[in-house]
Amino acid sequence: MKFHPSLSKPGFLTLVAGLAVGALALSSLPANAASDPGVTDTEIVLGMQLPQSGPASPGYNKVDDAMRAYFDYVNSKGGVNGRMIRLEVKDDAYKAGLTVSTASSLINKEKVFAFVGSVGTQTHISVIKDINRRGIPDIFVNSGYSGFYTDPKKYPNSFGDLGTYVVEAKILGKYLKETYGDKKIGILYQTDDFGRNAVAGFATAGLKFTPKETAATFIAGTQGSLGLVSQMSQLKAAGVEVVIIAAVSSASAVAISTAAKIGYAPKKWAIISVGADATTIQGLLYAGGVPFATSAAMLTGVISASHAPAAGDSSDEFVTAFKKINDDFNKGPSKAWDNNVLQGMNTAYLTTEALFGVGKNLTRKALVSYLETKGSSLSSAALVPLGYSKATHEAYTGFWVGAYDASTVLKPVGTDRVVYTTDSGSGPVTVSTYKRPAMPVDALPKGA
Template sequence: MISRTARLAAAAVAASLALAACGAGGRPAEEDGGGATGGEAATASDVGITETTVKVGGHFPLTGVAAPGYADIPTGAKAYFDYVNANGGVNGRQIEYVYKDDAYNPTQTSQITNELVLQDQIFAMLGGLGTPTHSAVVDFLNSEGVPDLFVSSGSLLWDQPRENPNTFGWQPDYEVEGKILAQYLAQNFPQAKVGLFVQDDDFGRDGEKGARQYLESQIVTVQRYTPGNTDIAPQIAALQAAGADLVVGFAVPSYTALSQLNALRLNYKPQWAYSNVGADLTLVGSLLARFSEGAITDAGLLEGVISTSYLPNVTQKDNAWVQLFQKVWDEHGGEGELNNFRIYGMSQAYTFVSALQAAGPNPTREGIVKAVESGGKTFEGPWLAPFRFSADKHGGIAGVAVNKITGGTVTPLTDVLVTDNGSAPITPVGTPPSTPTANGIPDVQPVETG
């Protein structure tokens, strides 16, 4: 018995010795493993870049509750990249766009981001969608040195260049949007009693912070809803009871639809204003039809609603950008029609192509971050206001135009207005709207990054 145990122990020792012998048995003095991103080769200048290709990744909800609408964004971006590739690519490189489904679940976002970065070896992340989802991967992307370009969310989290030097926002953040919308309302409805209807998270809070700067004295009540709880009748009844005749909503599309249906039931007819996120006509229209079980068939309830925009709307058929994107979608799109989500995706893709051109003929991960920081302000594209990119600011588009929904389309009420976070004043953008280049592909000169 004892001898058996002893033999066993001897075998264990022998096994571990053998393992150690196979191994290194200790570290050589001071070895530097930091050469992974060196750019010695002239063409395959960094991870995800070869002589002929650039690989870009993204995470989107393609299945699940958040998929309607949002799942169209990457199809738009894909169509635009296909268009660019068909026209010779960027500096001779074809753009490979890999997007994966996270079902709007941060756990899955983390898994597929590992897959994109470690397995697919993407050069950069583009347009990762959602605040909770993207929060889960910001640290990872930054610690791996992956450029995290143009997050599809208006949270202020992406504008922290010190903590997250590789992360850049894209759309106007909710605070900026709230400020501009509120200033318009304060100027045009000075007597109105304002009720706020906001989502109870950063989205609602940032928007409310912006709105309070101009509407503070007019607000009679603030009603918050928790995403996931679809019973918002108490909040709408409270708005009605407080006598609010102007309701400003920072809500996602499904809650825009729910608030409209609940107000209809209570025969409550204030002037409504929604932030851009919750005011997509097509999506809200289809949600209204679904929630009302067919009693309401279109977005007619939204007639007269005030909202904001920072991109051309798909209903503006005479806009040069919409015409370009229609052409791109007809040539390279898949099933379905061009819609605002696809325009959003194409505009992001357009921004990325601009950034890639700015990073020069042999871009590196570090180089594209520098190029966006120093050249991003001057990128021209479908966005109505310029970006706020610099070495210490990674905020997205600087402003929005306030508009009104009439007859199934949007009519501008103001010029494009720009501002910044905090107490920065609101000013007209000043520059005329940009028009697409002749071939519809940006023409940005490489930025000197000294």
């Protein structure tokens, strides 16, 4: 092969010119008449990023389809003040380097009015500062990391969509300590803010763990390749009787199946809600050769918590209505009803309610100010109110503790469903007195 070390070839200039033409051809410039991007008289464009592919995607990749299904339902009823909602979704495969590019694409190419329901803690960290300094609303973020929400001066436009991991861990921890105080309790957590926030919450509840003994850790995303064998063996060797999991659903599935393989049968499993989606766990176990009947038996009795009714609670009016909308409107590849679909539907429901609430004169500033002042009176399927105020943008302020029954429906641990509430700090855990308002007849909220 002949080698041409220098840049002397005129080809290089042709190349630069070619690059220019190519890049120009790629650029598209849709112009908007309204003052804020993404809003016209007939349309509202919303953006979302989540892992649709890659190891972190199972389960969460259904949230966007569920949201789009609900928005399509709203559009079929005439939209919000005559504006149709369009949801633009980008796959970031849970790689933060990619999230920066997909966010730029949503902002600059799709010209979204707001980000809504973005999934993932690590990935959202890479773009949250940029989204906020551009003044773009970043609402109902599907991450329980409290650092995004507790200081609105830092991220004035970001609002949560999950109870924070600290709140959930405090409530779950209180229950576990009261019920299994005489047993050896251990934890498996992913070493990111999700896992650490949960550990901090358990510590507040009085549950402390010893590293390398009762606390096993792994790097998020490695659960599939590494199989969590050393982690589960560590907990087994330490004689842990109650295993808490603070990790994504795909890791919970691996942990449960690995424990079975190495002959480790803890008395109790307790899983933080975002990692406890039964459908996702069963689907992954099935892919690994575990029949549904067996995995259902494995999940029976597993403790978790929720801020919303259980997806399998067919007596709940929201669950029934969302399920119907999902059947009629969801065009996603996997629309099987589960917690992820419920969460997506509810996020879209809240978004619609807020958009109606702001009214005809929809601007980015108006939306953010509306959520700060009226957000806490927005109602949805959740059994606790949103905690939004000028002082904090934390979402759900409470949880109820349940256990899966034989048909993997989360049922309250006591005879009645008791919803507890607390803060992300060191405040006490108390019983919530909130009464959820009834759902509008057509499942179409018109704002608080």
